[in-house]
Amino acid sequence: MSPLGATKFLTFTDVQPGATVHGWWNHANREVYRLNAWPNVAPGVTASAEITRIRSTVHGNPAEKELHFWVTNTGTTAIDIDVWALWWDWTLGPVVESIRSQSGVPALGGAVVTKNGVAALDVAGIRMHGSNVAVAVDDRWHLGSDTKAMTATLVAVLAEKGLVGWDTTVDQAFPEWAQTMNKIFKQASFERLMGHRSGIADVTSAEGTALANANVSLTQCRRDFAELITHRVHGGGLLFTTPGELFSYQNADFILAAAMV
Secondary structure, three states: OEEEEEEEEEEEEEEOOOOEEEEEEEOOOOOEEEEEEEEEOOOOOOOOEEEEEEEEEEEOOOOEEEEEEEEEEOOOOOEEEEEEEEEEEOOOHHHHHHHHHHHOOOEEEEEEEEOOEEEEEEEEEEOOOOOOOEOOOOOOOOOOOHHHHHHHHHHHHHHHOOOOOOOOEHHHHOHHHOOOOOHHHHOOEHHHHHOOOOOEOOOOHHHHHHHOOOOOOHHHHHHHHHHHHHOOOOOOOOOEOOOOOOOOOOHHHHHHHHHHO
16 A cells, blocks of 8 residues: 545634534545544644544445545634545555565465455455466455464453463463473463464374364363373374474464463
């Protein structure tokens, strides 16, 4: 995104202290990023104003957009108030293509999402390696690992509240297993788990079975999985990497982190 510039919508004149005035912009065909209310006063005069409400409407065929705004004089004297808007170019195509070409993936999509919804959506590339069919914004995209972000967000919220720490380790979360679990988990903290540097390098069939057990609650599934993986004995293949050093992308890291919460 890049800023295109600013424009002054209008000037409200002689707005009394505490009064709110209403204005609007017809044919609002640009995405307005921010509205600003500026007191139009002489140098040295103290004054203040604030945009207190914004509403957009769409009507007609073809659609016509209107942007409505309300401005309040928050100062103590009557003033004129200028309303300015800064707008942006929301085109994502060149940015998405630049990232895609650098990474070498066949296709990439990107979006700008505001509190009002999707402000921009664009894609770049082809549908598969070796194809010459361009990817489209309405193609179906595979989504995966979404709960990793949710788990990380939940841990962050709890950390902000002081209920857990990023350095909380598995043996602290499960003190009943502290004396029996594999020693690498005594240093496996939330930070290491969510950085995929806990030392876990795979999942055994028994651990996978425990996680998929439909006869118990999801919470119990995670706990059973956590007990198995933390008591796993090294052997029969590469089951562990060096904790805190080597990166190994594993769903098990976040499953264990979720069980700790």
